[in-house]
Amino acid sequence: MVAMPTYGVQRQSGRAMAIALTAEETELCELLDGFTTHYRQTNPTAEPLTLRIAGGWVRDKLLGMESHDIDVAIDRMTGYDMAVRLTQFLRQHGHKQHHVTKIKSNPDKSKHLETATTHLLGLDIDFVNLRSEVYNADSRIPAHQAFGTPEEDANRRDITINALFYNIHTRKVEDFTGQGLTDLAQGVIRTPLAAYETFMDDPLRILRCVRFASRFAFAIEQDIAEAMDKVPIRQALQTKISRERVGVEVDKMLRHRHAPHAVERLVHHNLFPLIFTLPTHYQGMTHNHAVAHGIAQTLQWLAHPEWLALLTSSAEAGVVARELPTLYLSACLFPYRDVTFTEGKRVFTGPQYVVREGLKLSNNDMDKCHKVISTYPVIRQLVDRCIPMAPSGDAQWAMQRDLGRFIRSVGDLWLPVTVFALGVDLVPLALPSALPPSSLQANTQLHQRFAAYQRLIQFAQDHGLSRCYTWKTLLSGKEVAALLGIRPGPVMGEILDVVMAWQFNHPMASVADCRAFVTSDDPQVQALRQSAQSEPEKPKRRKKSG
Incomplete structure (x- = not known):
């Protein structure tokens, strides 16, 4: 076995493994x-048809878990014909x-089988034929594909x-491999054939091995x-598999509660450069991938x-989860935070490129990760x-203004971003993988950093800034322009920023209070007012005659 942490390999010995069908599964069978x-x-002259449920459903049921995704394997026809x-x-x-x-x-992306899918009895069901494939030495496209036996398919x-x-x-x-039940009982991830052959058939299986090893602690x-x-x-993992399939597999890893275990294994097996791919001219650079596992843990x-619960209210904690x-x-993506490159007129960071091109995830995923990483400083x-x-006087006002601006810049991500930053800050302390809150007082450095983040979050809550990303200025641009006697223009955005900063310090203010502030002798507002008044008026367009 590989010499690396396994987080206590989960073995099923001592518990009889058996499949207990639900009422819906019984009806389906x-x-x-x-x-x-x-x-x-x-079809009296046709060969008898045998149907089997294959793969993950069988595994999960034997482990005592429920599964609503069922793959039905067919030995005499295609999945679509069967469906x-x-x-x-x-x-x-x-x-x-x-x-x-x-x-x-x-096939050219190692997706060899035609399948059919339907929904029946509240269950998601895929139909696929048993397969037997022979490959050319220089290609992952099957040279020959036919209906296989259960043994051939299992292998x-x-x-x-x-x-x-x-x-x-x-x-x-x-168990046609002769090892599946034993490996499930003993907590082992093993390929049916030689691993090299199995991975060359479909290199994505490398990531699946990591995902299942992490998920079950095998x-x-x-x-x-x-x-x-x-x-x-x-090389095959980089060139033969679509980045979309890689992205889907990574997404599944990171949505499981044992995601940090998966990250550790990716680091341990040096898979980061193959998965989180940068532009070609950056691929030879050295990055500290181990920090990714430290943060995740x-x-x-x-x-x-x-x-x-020590950081924030239960309602806000749900956003972090x-x-x-x-x-x-x-x-x-944090190891690539300092990488930047230009595409046309736009500058991208390394994390943005990896999400968009390396994993082919959504723009929303890219934007959220960019906010998390770029706002860390x-x-x-x-x-x-x-x-x-605790801030007081001018320091408090400046703190409210700057914290409010930060919260508005990241929206409802502000608390997850704050927890992420705390996670990054705690990595150098080399803390255990599992740490109970009772240990907070025993570790001075941990207590100091944690308390600092507690104060920041409490400050936002005490001054009503927790949801300031939903605020609008109490006055519109037109109302401000009328009060100041200026034309709406480029300066108006800056004036409204000043108004919002004032609202950060006066979260309970009324519209009348805001009017009083705008018409006061506030130096920032007056300076911007003079700037707006000095702007030359744009010439009016002439109407075309005719």
């Missing part, structure tokens, strides 16, 4: 069994009509625990670790309800200003 009987009766025939059978027997979606194969799957079948007719688990078999380090495998315990996948992704400065003493 009965329907599918009835369909095969009907098929045999109406269409089943729909006709159900309609003939008075069942509700169900829509079938055909998903075409894309072409990613890992043994995902290669188990549940025979719908016998209601028995079938150990990765040595053959897998060695194959991950082979140059042809690493710290975020995990900071996001625990007991820790969040919701955005935790964004924070984990930002942790992975800003919030550090705000936190440091809270450390010496």
Whole structure:
């Protein structure tokens, strides 16, 4: 086994592994069994049809977990043909009509199988034929593809625990690799065939090995670790797999509660450069990927309800939990924060490029990660200003103004961003992977940094700034222009910024109070007023005659 932390390998020994069907699953199996009987009766010369549930559903049920995604493997026809025939059978027997979606194969991106998907009895069901493929030595596109046997199909799957079948007719688990049940019981991630061959069939399986090892806290078999380090495998992961598929796999890793374990394994196996890809001319640079795991690990315990309760109210803590996948992704991107490059007239940061091009995630994902990472220095400065003493007088006004501007710049992400910054700050302390709140008083450095962030969050709450990102100026631009006797123009945006800064310091102010401020002798407003008055009036456009 690979010499790396496994977080206590979860073994199933001592607990009998068996599949207990729900009422819906029982009804589904009965329907599918009835369909095969009907098929045999109406096609007496055809080979008998055997249906099996394959993959993750079998694994999860054996582990005592429920699963609503079911893959039905067919041995005599394509998944789409099976789904269409089943729909006709159900309609003939008075069942509700169900829509079938055909998903075409894309072999050049290692998506070899055509599948069909439908929704039945509250379950998401995919239909796919058992496969047997032969590859050319220089290509990942199958030279020959035909209906396979269960043994051939099982050996072409990613890992043994995902290669188990549940025979719908016998209601028995079938382990055609001969290792799946043992590996599931002993907590081992192993490929059915040699790892090198398995990964060359579909290099994305590298990431799937990492994801399932992290999800179940299983150990990765040595053959897998060695194959991950082979140059042809690493090249195939970069060139043979669409970045969209990589992005989907990374997203699944980071949405699981064991996301920090996945990040650690990606660092350990040196997979970061292959997944979080930068532009070509930056790919030879050295980055401290280990810091990503440090941040993710710290975020995990900071996001625990007991820790969040020390920072903020339970209502606001929900935002942190919701955005935790964004924070984990930002942790992975943090090593590239100082990378910038130009595309046309636009300047991109390394994290923006990785999200957009390396992972093909959404613009929303890119924007959120950019806010989390780029505002880290800003919030550090705000936190440091809270450390010496509680602000008062001019210092308090300046603090309210600057904190309000920061919160408005990141919107409802401000609290997750603050927790992320705290996570980054705590990495140098090399704290344990799991830390109870009771340890806060025992560690002086931890207590000091945590208390500083507590003060900042409390300051925002005490001065009514927690939701200032929803505020609008009490006066519109036209109203301000009328009060100051100026024309609306470019300076108006600056004046409204001053008005909003005033509102940060007067969160309970009325419209009348705001009018009084705008017409007062405030030096900033008066300077901007004079600037607006000195602007030359734009010439009016002449109407075309004719």
